[in-house]
Amino acid sequence: MIPSPGVSLTHSLLERLGQSIVMGTYDTAPFPTEADICTRNGTSRTVTREALKMLTAKGLLSARPRLGTKVEPLSRWNLLDPQVLRWLTRRPLTPDLILEFNQVRLAFEPMAARLAARHAGQGRDPAALQTIKQSLDLMIRHHEDRALSIHHDIEFHGHILEASGNPFYRQLRPLINTALTLSISLTSLARDPSDSHNDHIRVYNLIEAGEGPAAEALMRDLITKAIAVIIEESPNLSRRTS
Structure with missing residues (x-):
């Protein structure tokens, strides 16, 4: 070798x-x-x-x-290990695993959005807010290139974790990135891209405005919708058990 x-x-x-x-x-x-x-x-x-x-x-x-x-x-397995997470992205899709990853998202991303909005409202770390906006702009700009648009969509969510200011949330970024990598190509097919873009714009606008509770509620709603799509589409995925 x-x-x-x-x-x-x-x-x-x-x-x-x-x-x-x-x-x-x-x-x-x-x-x-x-x-x-x-x-x-x-x-x-x-x-x-x-x-x-x-x-x-x-x-x-x-x-x-x-x-x-x-x-x-x-x-x-140590599912928080970055290497294990990377290997998992190459594993045949299983509905249960995708669902479990998104349940983790539901547990952390809404609060991260709330914290990011709080920091934005206090004028803390404007550079972190700018990185969220850049990912949003690139996601929309490259909407015709699905793979590239998804890449920037994942970055958008990761930058919100960073902007939360919580060091534990920052270290969850590989986990959230993996959850999105496994599921977003499926969930994005169930929605018109413009609807998804508008939802992401609304999340960013609420964070920028410092509207923490509203940003948290909207992020929770977006992930809940994604989970509903995963459950609905699961018969079309591999049923291979781990």
Whole structure:
């Protein structure tokens, strides 16, 4: 196995094994032994053991004496780990997982919008407000390029977390980005782009005006609508269980 430039052998192996686990390669097959991994990937025992330790720390693997190494169920994975989240975006869609991610959004994004509005009303961190506006403008400007518009839509929500001023919310950004990446391509199909743009404009205007409770209520309404679409469209998604 030849790693990409600037990527160590350990992290290259970690990436390969982590993706394989999350993609379900070992859902119905035993996880390979340390010796098998070394042989298949051309890595040393030291590199292999370090990669396995990292996967264990992320909750993807567990090792027990005489029982060997096994893949843990998704419920035990460290779902706040940025690498695990990135691997999840490549996993076949499951209605339950998409729904659960958006339930997390519902728990945090409305309050983030309220806090961002409070800070805007107090004149704090105008640069953070400007980044929200820039993402909004780019999302609308590139409406004919769906992938690019979605990219800026995700940035819009991420910048609201940043503008909340809450350091815990800032660290939730990878989680929220993943939730949006998994679901927005589905939910955006259920609405006219102009309707979605108008809703995002209203959220921004409320934040800029310092209308915290109204911004919170509107953000909650938008996510609730997205969840309703996910539930309605779930028969069309993969029913593959984790």
